[in-house]
Amino acid sequence: MNEQYRWVGNSTKSKQALEIVAKAAAVNLSVLLQEESGTGKEVIARYIHQLSDRKNGPFIAINCAALLPNLIENELFGYVEGAFAGAKKGGQPGKFELANGGT
Ligand SMILES: Nc1ncnc2c1ncn2[C@@H]1O[C@H](COP(=O)(O)OP(=O)(O)OP(=O)(O)O)[C@@H](O)[C@H]1O
Known part of the structure; x- marks a missing residue:
């Protein structure tokens, strides 16, 4: 991931979340990210983008x-x-x- 948007988090929950979004990135479907403001939804969205076929x-x-x-x-x-x-x-x-x- 671009250094500016690198995900910070090493907890089990954080790792599980990244595994789930990696699965989401592999399919051509809409993804809804829900969490409180400032919790990294856009970082995750960029991560999904970079893992997806749409990355270019x-x-x-x-x-x-x-x-x-x-x-x-x-x-x-x-x-x-x-x-x-x-x-x-x-x-x-x-x-x-x-x-x-x-x-
Ligand atoms: N786990 C994380 N790892 C790295 N950066 C993070 C993380 N969580 C939040 N940030 C940083 O916090 C700031 C807010 O993150 P971001 O914009 O992704 O939040 P958001 O959930 O999309 O917020 P909002 O709902 O207000 O748009 C950004 O600078 C982002 O890089």
């Missing part, structure tokens, strides 16, 4: 809680130039498009 694709992280309700669609699906007042020149690709082929 992009990894796009998005903080859903920080998205304004009226801007969620624009962020996730993108928009074309002139779609609304204040839209960027040239439009903006959505996060789903950016993550295509990756995670």
